[in-house]
Amino acid sequence: MAGFFITGTDTGVGKTWATVALMRFLKARGSSVIGMKPVASGCFRKDGELRNEDALLLMENASLAVDYAKINIYAFELPVSPHIAAKTVGETVEIEKIVLHCRELEAQADFVLVEGIGGWAVPLNDTKKVSQLAFALQLPVIMVVGLRLGCLNHAFLTHDAIIGSGVTGAGWIANCIDADICCLEENLKTLESGLSFPCLGIVPYCARLDGLMPNYFNERDFFRKCS
Numbered sequence: 001m002a003g004f005f006i007t008g009t010d011t012g013v014g015k016t017w018a019t020v021a022l023m024r025f026l027k028a029r030g031s032s033v034i035g036m037k038p039v040a041s042g043c044f045r046k047d048g049e050l051r052n053e054d055a056l057l058l059m060e061n062a063s064l065a066v067d068y069a070k071i072n073i074y075a076f077e078l079p080v081s082p083h084i085a086a087k088t089v090g091e092t093v094e095i096e097k098i099v100l101h102c103r104e105l106e107a108q109a110d111f112v113l114v115e116g117i118g119g120w121a122v123p124l125n126d127t128k129k130v131s132q133l134a135f136a137l138q139l140p141v142i143m144v145v146g147l148r149l150g151c152l153n154h155a156f157l158t159h160d161a162i163i164g165s166g167v168t169g170a171g172w173i174a175n176c177i178d179a180d181i182c183c184l185e186e187n188l189k190t191l192e193s194g195l196s197f198p199c200l201g202i203v204p205y206c207a208r209l210d211g212l213m214p215n216y217f218n219e220r221d222f223f224r225k226c227s
Contacts, residue, residue, distance in 0.1 A: 003102075003112035004170060005139040007130065007162070009154035011118045013146025014175040014203070016054040019115050021203050022142075022173070023061045025217045031110040032063035037072050038098040038133075039117045039124060042079030050075035054115065063109060073101055083123040093124040095136050102137055114139060119154075120161050131165040140170035142200065145191060148178040152190055159195050171200035179205040 006022075008015040019035055026033045035058030043050040055072035062071075074093050076085035086093055105112050114137060116122075116130045123129050134141055141162055145155045155172070162169050172195060174188060181187070192199055201217040 002110065003106065003114065003137075003139045004142045005114045005116065005134040005137055005167075006142050006144060007116045007120050007134065007158070008144040009119060009146060009151065009158045012177075013144055013151075013154075014177050015115050015144045016057055017206070018144045018173045018175045018203055019113050020057055020061050021201075021216055023058070023113060025201075025222075026111050027061075027063055032108075033111040033113065034062045034064065034066055034105050034109045035059070035071070036102060036105065036112060036114045037117075038101065038114065039074045039082050039093055040072050041076040041082050041085040041117065043075045043077050045077070050077060058113075058115065066105065066108075070101055070105060073098055081123055082117055083125050086125065093128075095124065095128055095133050098133060099136050112139075120158050120165075131161065131167075134167050135165055138167075140168040142170050143172040143197065144175050145172055146175050146177040147181050147184065147187060149181070152187065152194075155191055156194055159197065163196070169197040171198045173200050174202040176203060176205040 006015055006019050023033045023035055037052060037055035037058055040052035040055055043052045052072050052075055059066065059068060059071050076082060076089065078085040078088055082093055102112060102114060120131050121129050124133060143158055143162060145151055200222055203216050
């Protein structure tokens with residue numbers, strides 16, 4: 001089994017779409033893959049149960065059927081930081097519980113992709129952040145950079161924070177979330193020269209999820225760079 005922890009340079013940079021693209025890439029090469037969104041806020045109610053759109057997308061793109069509760073362990077209705085959302089309903093996000101669920105899924109698939117919530121420093125509870133969840137899981141980290149104005153600053157800050165967290169940086173994925181971004185190539189070159197992690201792939205701007213293809217990642221280069 002192998003896996004990755006997927007983080008982003010900010011909220012709304014397309015972590016889920018990048019994760020889905022990566023899941024489709026891994027499945028296309030014959031690997032089984034499961035995606036997790038262990039903590040989610042801003043959930044909606046369906047048949048009396050809280051559901052998260054991102055978690056449902058990961059569930060739909062998995063190689064095998066997994067109960068929703070194993071994909072999204074903590075689901076909160078309030079669209080705020082999870083440590084705040086949890087307090088409003090008398091809950092506490094426990095990293096140990098997430099690790100146990102992840103280990104169960106690791107036994108079922110070749111790859112488990114764990115998508116974080118928000119950015120690298122988002123609080124999960126009063127003492128723990130997303131970065132500490134990644135450390136506890138001991139998974140290599142892939143950073144999703146949402147290509148838009150301000151992405152360079154966010155990418156370099158997140159990159160430095162990842163390095164300082166004692167985890168392995170596997171690489172970064174460029175996700176074009178702004179169809180009209182100015183100087184795209186120049187931004188990519190700046191990121192490539194300033195980040196110590198390799199670029200694993202570039203996801204072009206997609207208006208629809210069904211437009212995401214598995215060929216944004218080169219198989220030989222991907223696994224060589226991640227090793």
